[in-house]
Amino acid sequence: MPRIAVLDKHKCQPKRCSLECHRYCPGVRIGDETIVIDERTGKPIISETLCSGCGICVHKCPFHAITIVNLPQELEGRCIHRYGTNGFALYELAIPREGAVTGLVGQNGVGKTTALNILFGKLKPNLGKDAPASPDELNDFFKGSELQGYFKRLDELRLSFKPQPIEQIPTIVRGSVSELLERVDERRVKDELVQKLGLQDVMDREIKNLSGGELQRLAIAAASARDADVYFFDEPSSHLDVYQRLNAANVIRSLAELGRAVLVVEHDLAVLDYICDYVHIIYGIPGAYGVISNLRSVRVGINTYLEGYLREENVRFRDESIHFEVKPSFRSISFTKIAFNYPQLIKRFSGFELSADPGSIFKGEVVGVIGQNATGKTTFIKMLAGEVEPDSGKIDLNLALSYKPQYLRMNFEGSALEWLRSQVGEFNQAFELEIVEPLEIKPLLDREVSTLSGGEMQRLAIAACLGRRADLYLLDEPSAYLDVEQRLYIAKLIRRVIEGREATAFVVDHDLLFIDSISDRLIFFGGKPGVRGRAFSPTEMRQGMNMFLREVGVTFRRDPQTGRPRANKPGSRLDREQKEKGEFFYVG
Numbered sequence: 001m002p003r004i005a006v007l008d009k010h011k012c013q014p015k016r017c018s019l020e021c022h023r024y025c026p027g028v029r030i031g032d033e034t035i036v037i038d039e040r041t042g043k044p045i046i047s048e049t050l051c052s053g054c055g056i057c058v059h060k061c062p063f064h065a066i067t068i069v070n071l072p073q074e075l076e077g078r079c080i081h082r083y084g085t086n087g088f089a090l091y092e093l094a095i096p097r098e099g100a101v102t103g104l105v106g107q108n109g110v111g112k113t114t115a116l117n118i119l120f121g122k123l124k125p126n127l128g129k130d131a132p133a134s135p136d137e138l139n140d141f142f143k144g145s146e147l148q149g150y151f152k153r154l155d156e157l158r159l160s161f162k163p164q165p166i167e168q169i170p171t172i173v174r175g176s177v178s179e180l181l182e183r184v185d186e187r188r189v190k191d192e193l194v195q196k197l198g199l200q201d202v203m204d205r206e207i208k209n210l211s212g213g214e215l216q217r218l219a220i221a222a223a224s225a226r227d228a229d230v231y232f233f234d235e236p237s238s239h240l241d242v243y244q245r246l247n248a249a250n251v252i253r254s255l256a257e258l259g260r261a262v263l264v265v266e267h268d269l270a271v272l273d274y275i276c277d278y279v280h281i282i283y284g285i286p287g288a289y290g291v292i293s294n295l296r297s298v299r300v301g302i303n304t305y306l307e308g309y310l311r312e313e314n315v316r317f318r319d320e321s322i323h324f325e326v327k328p329s330f331r332s333i334s335f336t337k338i339a340f341n342y343p344q345l346i347k348r349f350s351g352f353e354l355s356a357d358p359g360s361i362f363k364g365e366v367v368g369v370i371g372q373n374a375t376g377k378t379t380f381i382k383m384l385a386g387e388v389e390p391d392s393g394k395i396d397l398n399l400a401l402s403y404k405p406q407y408l409r410m411n412f413e414g415s416a417l418e419w420l421r422s423q424v425g426e427f428n429q430a431f432e433l434e435i436v437e438p439l440e441i442k443p444l445l446d447r448e449v450s451t452l453s454g455g456e457m458q459r460l461a462i463a464a465c466l467g468r469r470a471d472l473y474l475l476d477e478p479s480a481y482l483d484v485e486q487r488l489y490i491a492k493l494i495r496r497v498i499e500g501r502e503a504t505a506f507v508v509d510h511d512l513l514f515i516d517s518i519s520d521r522l523i524f525f526g527g528k529p530g531v532r533g534r535a536f537s538p539t540e541m542r543q544g545m546n547m548f549l550r551e552v553g554v555t556f557r558r559d560p561q562t563g564r565p566r567a568n569k570p571g572s573r574l575d576r577e578q579k580e581k582g583e584f585f586y587v588g
Contacts, residue, residue: 079128109286371525376533454481549584
């Protein structure tokens, strides 16, 4: 049975420990070099040949930096890439198919982006060895598979890549939206993409002045405008509303209809289902190893992922399956205590006006906030938080507020522990048990903030928000950059914290599964994006979802096996029937 020993270089802090991994290793105690200390870095090097798999070093490490894993025998010799000795290992690889969209779904940190970088040619696979594999070695490794031909032609293929961290685009690309699209428009489809992705109003705007949603749509347009054989899209739905997500999905699907191969990494299951023809499931231990499963049709693949069991491979990678409610659940809490009321509010900007209907909010409830981008959701949240002064109506809540902003710009030099303490003060036992441990923050605390991924920064920001004692919690897009399992778990955590403290929370998000899981009631934002917005008074779940989806013209059916929502094709029989009934989301 193959065994791997993984050391997280970011977590390992040899200057702050007593090298317990080396001191307590049974192999070292009998004279073997099971663990030796690197003279240059001071960090341990673990011999996977000599390691017995006892796990003592794993438990003794004060920074949780070591992982020892016994892998299935079938993975022997199937390592695609390893990040050095005791580094993360990726097994097997996704298969790009001409004329099809192939999706990758799995937890954060199990190698999805690594797989894209290998197929894109940015990362040279080393097959688990010290040096990149030669063309002959790759040819032998993939002999008899579709990937053999792919790597033979890799240097000749035209490739286009949409990266995950769109916030970095303004630091790399200068000029206006129009200028960028002109430069990359190899297929001469700029005008068509601008129309489909709704970029007409920002063509003359400088890229550095774009919002997150605008940057995302620009990145999708720029990648799609190139004349490529294979297209890669890493999390294309982040910061987009439901309507924009489906428009982006149609643009991406149209590339496959031209006979091109498309690979997509996506955490919104409804979008993944809508875009893809096939799916690879990636499972493993985040930061330690990842295994890419066999190719499956999109419906079977997503349902298998939710079940947590790969029947063909006989691998269970999650203890419990995930199932979704078909009808809106009615919470057991009876809301009788009013936390606060807010009046009619109006806020005017140059070219945009937001009008918010009055509402009453109860203690212990979570209010979901949904609507298209640029209809004033974040402005409404900022008015409640006191960051924006309304032009009409007065906010005088006299409540303690805790706010997690939409964009996570942590320009902080120091560790995650230092940043978190700057936000919530010294930790107490309740904070560690209630927030830090469930969010799996402890392994991040000794790392520099600048080294954290988008998902890690998101969890840290949620911990800071919930770590403050407040009457009202305002969370703007807390699901961004989180994987499916993290989203559903964090929805339960936020609910538990709010109910336990008899506080109130407003949650703005575009993932309908997340909003459905977390909310007691909804505030729907309608209007014309970028021109005017209207926040309706809080309403029950079914009515709120129907109001929103009626405006964007999208209906969802339910998968009979898992209950997950699946977007209906516009104009299909189910789409017409549900629109006639006025049921856009909760069916069955």
